[in-house]
Amino acid sequence: MILDKIARNCPSFVQNFKIQRELLKGGLKSIVNTNYNKSTTAGRQTKVMAAPVKSWETYFNxxxxxxxxxxxxxxxxxxxxxEIASDLNRKVAMCQGDITKLEIDAIVNAANSSLLGGGGVDGAIHRGAGPKLKEECRTLNGCNVGEAKITNGYNLLAKHVIHTVGPQGEKPDLLKSCYNSSLQLLRNKKLRTVAFPCISTGVYGYPQEPAAHVALSTVRTFLEENKDSVDQVIFCLFLPEDVTIYENLLQVYFPVA
Incomplete structure (x- = not known):
């Protein structure tokens, strides 16, 4: 296949192409919860994934x-x-699909430093939120790599969007800072549920499995220290290979008895 030839020479391009292709399909498939609500947005029916979604502990069992x-x-x-911690295992979850269809307190946007929208998940969030999101983002004067800023969700089902700028290439300290900064905002704003996409693994070129290690390790540490302030952290995945990676690594960072 042509895509296979391109993949050998430019894997980050293919990664972003796959994400864009799936976003255009507009579907949402929950691999952890088949209980959907239906809502109507601008005259169109869309599937809304109820929160909280099925916990990792339940999914694993x-x-x-x-x-x-x-x-x-x-x-x-x-x-x-x-260490096995059932209380933490019940606070993490994973799903496969469109993060803009999650009805929760906050979704995280893998943004660029301008915060004014881009491709992939960033573009999907801006399209879903409508023009008022960009208007608010203009007042924030951008965002540095590894930091995070919060806005309203506007036309999205999520109440808020936490924008974080991931590193280009494999820079674990900066990627860890993206997750920590986002989670600190969540706690400071007294929000209870959040969903993360895969940060920096598209055109920014961070390898998928090492990025998942950073994500899961950081979330595990945060929950150990702040478990009473958060109800659920969801990893919202798009590509099948990301689903497999998280299914494997969740067994390491959130083992179930």
Whole structure:
């Protein structure tokens, strides 16, 4: 296939192409919760994923045999797993689909430094929110890499958008700062539910699995220190390979008994 040839020479281009293609389909598939609400936006019916979605603990127990086999097939030995904490396992979740269809307190936007919209998830969020989002973003004077700023959600189902600017290339300290800055804003604004996309793994070129390690490690540490201030952290994934990566690594950072 032509796409396979391009992938060998420019993997980040193909990654972004896949995301754009899925966004254009406009679908939302929950791999953790099949309970949808229906709502009408601008005369169109759209699927809304109810929050909270099914927890990681429940999802793992529902798919235990498959997930354990998948993990053991990928890794020759069991990685050092975190301590089992059921209270934390019930606070994380994963879903596959369009983050703009989540009806929660805040969704995180993988933004560029201008905060004025771009491609991929960034563009989808701006389109979904409508022009008032860009108007508010203009007042924020951009955002530095690794930092985060918050706006209203406007026409989105989410009440707020937390915009964070990821690093270009594999820079774990800056990527960790993206997640920490976003979570600190969530806590400071007394919001209870949040969804993250994969930050920096598209055209910014951060390898998917190392990025997932950073995301999960950072969220685990935050929840250990702030578990009473957050109800749910959702990892909203688009590509099938991201789903597999998170299914595997959630077993490391949020092991289930």
């Amino acid at each position: 529902d798919n235990r045999d498959r997930l354990v086999q998948q993990y053991e097939k990928k890794y020759s030995k069991i990685e050092n797993k975190r």
